[in-house]
Amino acid sequence: xxxxxxxxxxxxxxxxxxxxxxxxxxxxxxxxxxxxxxxxxxxxxxxxxxxxxxxxxxxxxxxxxxxxxxxxxxxxxxxxxxxxxxxxxxxxxxxxxxxxxxxxxxxxxxxxxxxxxxxxxxxxxxxxxxxxxxxxxxxxxxxxxxxxxxxxxxxxxxxxxxxxxxxxxxxxxxxxxxxxxxxxxxxxxxxxxxxxxxxxxxxxxxxxxxxx
Ligand SMILES: Nc1ncnc2c1ncn2[C@@H]1O[C@H](COP(=O)(O)OP(=O)(O)OP(=O)(O)O)[C@@H](O)[C@H]1O
Numbered sequence: 270x271x272x273x274x275x276x277x278x279x280x281x282x283x284x285x286x287x288x289x290x291x292x293x294x295x296x297x298x299x300x301x302x303x304x305x306x307x308x309x310x311x312x313x314x315x316x317x318x319x320x321x322x323x324x325x326x327x328x329x330x331x332x333x334x335x336x337x338x339x340x341x342x343x344x345x346x347x348x349x350x351x352x353x354x355x356x357x358x359x360x361x362x363x364x365x366x367x368x369x370x371x372x373x374x375x376x377x378x379x380x381x382x383x384x385x386x387x388x389x390x391x392x393x394x395x396x397x398x399x400x401x402x403x404x405x406x407x408x409x410x411x412x413x414x415x416x417x418x419x420x421x422x423x424x425x426x427x428x429x430x431x432x433x434x435x436x437x438x439x440x441x442x443x444x445x446x447x448x449x450x451x452x453x454x455x456x457x458x459x460x461x462x463x464x465x466x467x468x469x470x471x472x473x474x475x476x477x478x479x480x481x
Contacts, residue, residue: 270297271332272420272451273318275477278327280313287313289475290327295468297332300442300452302462304480305472311455314472315350315422318453319343335420347418349409349426357398361408362391368412375416383415384408386441388434402429410438414445421445423454427461439465 273295280288287310295301303311316322317329320342335343355364365380381391387407400408406429413421421442427435442452442465456462462469469481 271295272297272335273332273453274328274330275318276328276330278317278324278329279475280310280317280322280324282313286475288324288472288477291476293470293477293479295451295453297451298446298449299467300446300454300465302466302469302481303453303455303472303477304457304462304469309472311472312350312424314477315348315424315453315455319346319348319350319422321350343420345416345419347413347416347421348423349413350422350424352405353409353412355397355405355408358396360394361389361397361400361404361411362393364397364408365412365415369415372416379417380411380415383411386414386437387411388437403431403434406430407434414441419450421450421452421454423452425455425457427456427458435461 271294275291275293278288278291303314305311313322317324331343335345337344362380362384366377369375369380384391387410389404389407389411397408410426413423426438430438446452466481468479470477471480
């Protein structure tokens, strides 16, 4: 089943063409890797899929299961694109709790579980302003998975993670795939792509070229 479909998508910024008639389908229960050089448009692609920006032409269709009439954005998507702005003066847990309270769907225990899954201590008293880059990355990951989101859109999820954390996040993503979740990720590390991805798309000549 196709979860996200791109049909003839074109996008440019100030005369710089990023996509031209790009077409691709991303399937349920698979891990999809998006590769391409710096500035090729990986983050822009993810922002278009999540409805944050719009293609100049063409269509991006999301399975209606992930649509809600009341929202312009897809629902049940866990997203990491750019580094989110957390509140520095409170702990990681408190940040996630405030975000979780917006939907009011999960318990404190589920927030703690998500933090533990990415090797963050939910009981730590350290404020986010004192977090390292890798810890902020883990917090973003915890946010993306804490509501048990079915589709994960992860731009550079391994960025700044130490070797042990890379290993545990890889295992986590493979476990999510087994559960039937759909994952799109970017990485500049070929090993991540080779180990994790069922399908790989390369941004090449403004299109999404299937390489695996
Ligand atoms: N809001 C914007 N206004 C103007 N140009 C933009 C905007 N957003 C992105 N761009 C440009 O689009 C191009 C693609 O950016 P994008 O962040 O998608 O690249 P990327 O493939 O994710 O790169 P990297 O591998 O370095 O993360 C870049 O040249 C960027 O400057």
